[in-house]
Amino acid sequence: MAVINRPGQPPLWKRRSTVQDLLVWLGWLAAVALTVACFQFISERTIWAFVWDAPRQGADLVGRMFPPAWGYADQLWKPLWDTINIATLGTALAVLLGVPLAFLAAHNTTPSVVFVRPLALFIIVASRSINSLIWALILVIILGPGVLAGILAIALRSLGFIGKLLYEAIEEIDRTQVEALESTGANPAQVLSWAIVPQVMPAFAGITVFRWDINIREATVLGLVGAGGIGMQLEASINTLAWPQVTTIFLLILATVAVSEWLSARVRHAII
Amino acid sequence: MAEPLLVLTGLTKRYPTGDLALDGVDLAVPRGQVMALIGPSGAGKSTLIRCVNRLVEPTAGSVRLEGQELTRLSRAALRRARRRMGMIFQEYALVERLSVMENVLSGRLGYVGFWQAWFRRFPRRDIEQAFRLLDRVGLAHMADKRADALSGGQRQRVGILRALMQEPALLLVDEPTASLDPKTSRQIMRLIVELCEERGLAAIINIHDVGLAQEFARRIVGLRAGRIVFDGPPEALDAAVLTAIYGEEDWSRTIRRSDQEEDMAEAAA
Numbered sequence: 001m002a003v004i005n006r007p008g009q010p011p012l013w014k015r016r017s018t019v020q021d022l023l024v025w026l027g028w029l030a031a032v033a034l035t036v037a038c039f040q041f042i043s044e045r046t047i048w049a050f051v052w053d054a055p056r057q058g059a060d061l062v063g064r065m066f067p068p069a070w071g072y073a074d075q076l077w078k079p080l081w082d083t084i085n086i087a088t089l090g091t092a093l094a095v096l097l098g099v100p101l102a103f104l105a106a107h108n109t110t111p112s113v114v115f116v117r118p119l120a121l122f123i124i125v126a127s128r129s130i131n132s133l134i135w136a137l138i139l140v141i142i143l144g145p146g147v148l149a150g151i152l153a154i155a156l157r158s159l160g161f162i163g164k165l166l167y168e169a170i171e172e173i174d175r176t177q178v179e180a181l182e183s184t185g186a187n188p189a190q191v192l193s194w195a196i197v198p199q200v201m202p203a204f205a206g207i208t209v210f211r212w213d214i215n216i217r218e219a220t221v222l223g224l225v226g227a228g229g230i231g232m233q234l235e236a237s238i239n240t241l242a243w244p245q246v247t248t249i250f251l252l253i254l255a256t257v258a259v260s261e262w263l264s265a266r267v268r269h270a271i272i
Numbered sequence: 273m274a275e276p277l278l279v280l281t282g283l284t285k286r287y288p289t290g291d292l293a294l295d296g297v298d299l300a301v302p303r304g305q306v307m308a309l310i311g312p313s314g315a316g317k318s319t320l321i322r323c324v325n326r327l328v329e330p331t332a333g334s335v336r337l338e339g340q341e342l343t344r345l346s347r348a349a350l351r352r353a354r355r356r357m358g359m360i361f362q363e364y365a366l367v368e369r370l371s372v373m374e375n376v377l378s379g380r381l382g383y384v385g386f387w388q389a390w391f392r393r394f395p396r397r398d399i400e401q402a403f404r405l406l407d408r409v410g411l412a413h414m415a416d417k418r419a420d421a422l423s424g425g426q427r428q429r430v431g432i433l434r435a436l437m438q439e440p441a442l443l444l445v446d447e448p449t450a451s452l453d454p455k456t457s458r459q460i461m462r463l464i465v466e467l468c469e470e471r472g473l474a475a476i477i478n479i480h481d482v483g484l485a486q487e488f489a490r491r492i493v494g495l496r497a498g499r500i501v502f503d504g505p506p507e508a509l510d511a512a513v514l515t516a517i518y519g520e521e522d523w524s525r526t527i528r529r530s531d532q533e534e535d536m537a538e539a540a541a
Contacts, residue, residue, distance in 0.1 A: 180365035180431075183325050184438055185354035185382025190389050194378055198369040 061243065068251060069244035076233060076252055082147050083229035084256070086222065087215035090154025095208055097155070098162035105163060106170035108178075109196065120163070127160025132218045136227035145226035153227055154219060158211050169203035170196065205271040213264040220253045275339055276300040277474050278324065278442055283333035285319050285498075293319040295498035296333065303441070304472045306465055308479050308489035312518050316498040317478040321444040324476070325357045326350055338441060355382040358435025360464070362447035364427040366419040366434075373415040375430050376402045379437025398437070405433045409463065425456035432464060436471070443468065443475040450480060457481070461488045482514065482526055 002017035016024065103109045105120035136153035143149045173196060181195045223231020230249060237245040278301040285294040293316040301307055309317050322328035324335055326342060335342040342353055358379070366375045380398045381389055388394065406412040409429040414422065419430065428448060435443055445464060449457035461477075465488045468475050479485045485492055486506040494502030494517035502513050511523040 174368075176361060176363060176365040177367050179327055180359065180361060180434070181367070181378055181381060183327060183354060183357070183359040183444075184379050184434065185351045186378070186389075187351060187381075187386065189386045190381045193386070193390055194370070194374075194381065195367055198367050201369065 065243040065247040067244065068247040069242070070248065072245045072248045073252065076230060076249065079223070079228075079230040079233050080252055080256065082150075083219045083223075083231075084216065086147055086150040086154055086227075086229050087212060087219040090151045090219070091158055091208065091212040091215050093151065093155035094158035094162050094211065098159045099166065099204070101159065101163040102166035102170060103192075105167040108173070108175075109170055109192065120167075124160045124163040124167075127156055128164065129160075130157065132157040132215075133221060133225060136222045137225045140226045145228070147228035150219060150222045150227035150229055153222060154215050157218070158215060161211055161214075162207055165207045166200065166204060169200045169207075173199040202271060206268050209264040209267045213260050216260040217257055220256075275336070276302045277305075277338060278476075279334075279336040280320075280324070281334045281336075283320070283323055283335065284331050285316070285323055285328060286331045293498055294323065294330070294333075297495075297498070297500055299493065299500065299503075301442070301474050301476065304468070304474055305491060306468050306475045306477065306489050307491045307493060308477045308485035309493050309495060310479060310482060310485050310517060311495035313480075315495040317495055318446055319498075320495065321359075321446055321476055321478060324442075324444055325354050325359060327359075351382060355438050356441045358438045358440035358443045360428070360431050360435050360443060360445040360448050362450045364424070364431045364451075366422075366427055366430055368418070368420040370419060371415070372406070372411065372417050372419055372422065372430055373402060375419050376406065376433045376437055379434040382438065402433070402437060405436060409433065424452050425460060428452065428456075428460050429463065432460075432467065436467065440473060443473055443477075445475055445477040447478050447480065449484065457484060464488075482509070 002014045002020070004012040004014070006012065101120050101123060104111070104116050105124060107113065107117070110117040110120070132153045135156045136149055139149040139152050139156075143152070177199065178191055178195045181191045186194065219229050219231075220234075221231050223229045223233065224235050226232065230253065234246065234249050237243075237249060278299075280297055280299040283294050283297040283299075284292075286292050297316075297320060309320065311317050319328055323330040324337075324342070326335075326345075330343055333343070337353065337356060340353060342350065345353055367378065370378070374392070377392075377394050377398060380394055383398075384394060403412060403415070406415055409432070411426060411429055411433075414426065419427065422430065432448075443464070448460055448464065452460060461484050464475065464477065467473070477485070477489060486509055489506060492502065492504060492506050492509055493500055494513065496517050501516050502509075504513075514523045514526065515521070
């Protein structure tokens with residue numbers, strides 16, 4: 001903000017001073033120059049012949065993918081059911097572990113800011129820093145391929161997600177409602193269940209349903225590394241170049257995700 | 273002569289920031305007395321009543337309620353002592369997502385166990401009492417409504433009932449009318465004073481509105497910069513006293529304001 005005082009006249013006001021204006025323009029110039037430089041860098045390392053060829057290759061692949069192998073769907077219901085179970089059970093397990101973790105991590109509910117809170121935050125960060133696919137990769141090595149590895153992979157990834165979003169919600173509650181119940185002589189456990197839990201319920205429901213919705217999508221790829229579900233069929237079909245089967249799998253996944261989106265939207269609406 | 277209900281001696285609060293909010297306050301409130309605490313923003317009114325139930329820990333001094341020293345109580349003993357002090361808040365401080373009945377019953381939390389409260393299995397006596405009180409303030413039909421469905425005046429009534437459910441001897445009332453319109457403010461003040469008279473409760477009411485304080489309280493205490501600068505009956509509140517509490521200003525119209533508001537309220541009704 002720049003106020004320019006002029007003797008004998010009312011002061012002038014501009015959003016920025018001249019120097020600030022110049023700096024802003026220099027910033028824009030640098031951004032454009034960087035974009036051009038990056039484009040050149042990428043262009044030099046691209047085999048453009050393949051890129052020009054891409055539409056033809058794409059059309060060829062799509063041609064081989066159609067019509068979908070509808071008959072193959074009969075073999076997919078079981079893996080699809082597994083996929084939904086991996087997502088649902090994984091989310092349930094993550095809720096079971098993530099909710100206490102959130103209360104241990106939130107500033108206003110943690111039993112100890114010095115010891116417990118950093119530990120809870122570390123668990124949350126560790127869980128979030130590793131993608132479910134990588135969790136699955138590790139768990140398949142330990143537990144062997146199958147649905148169990150998938151459930152645990154989903155749970156380990158979601159635990160941090162639920163823990164983080166929930167502890168942030170707990171930290172944002174209205175403090176006066178807590179004070180009001182403290183002033184009645186309620187004990188800490190009663191204050192937690194009467195003043196804090198009701199305030200974070202909508203956030204909790206929203207977070208859980210949102211995570212379940214994400215997990216349905218993540219569970220569809222876990223099979224690529226052997227952690228059960230429809231991803232295993234997908235990998236097998238791609239490896240045998242059975243493109244019409246791949247199309248069938250894609251369509252089924254699309255339908256499942258669409259249904260889960262619709263369902264989670266309904267649940268969120270009902271609770272909030 | 274028995275000791276007054278509440279006795280503050282040399283009550284001092286210095287916040288970690290260094291602000292001295294209360295500076296050696298001595299105050300005695302007898303049983304059944306409705307007292308208004310007035311003073312400019314930042315004078316320490318809120319800190320004073322919060323130091324009584326130790327929502328704010330006093331730095332020095334003593335707080336005695338019914339002969340019991342509160343400042344040295346353990347957490348568990350403090351919780352038992354808090355049951356005798358009902359608090360009423362400016363922004364009502366109801367648990368918005370709980371029902372009106374649950375909010376009223378939350379005044380009993382200090383008397384019931386965790387699981388009893390978790391499953392909402394309160395003694396019949398408590399529930400009957402809650403219905404009686406709701407009926408008394410005309411909210412019996414709202415018992416099952418969620419608190420956030422209520423208007424400001426209705427919410428403050430529920431806030432008052434929550435405090436009464438504690439079976440307190442003392443009400444700590446923090447700006448009960450600051451979020452309400454003038455008519456509702458008067459109704460709420462009248463309700464608090466009536467309930468105090470019916471039950472023989474003492475009350476400390478923090479209030480900005482000098483007119484309301486004069487009309488409803490039998491004793492007025494003026495706080496300025498953490499010290500008591502006036503303590504007397506409402507009639508003794510004149511321009512000189514208001515200047516001592518709030519600072520220099522033209523007070524000639526403020527002193528009579530409560531009468532004018534009465535006329536306005538009657539005209540509106």
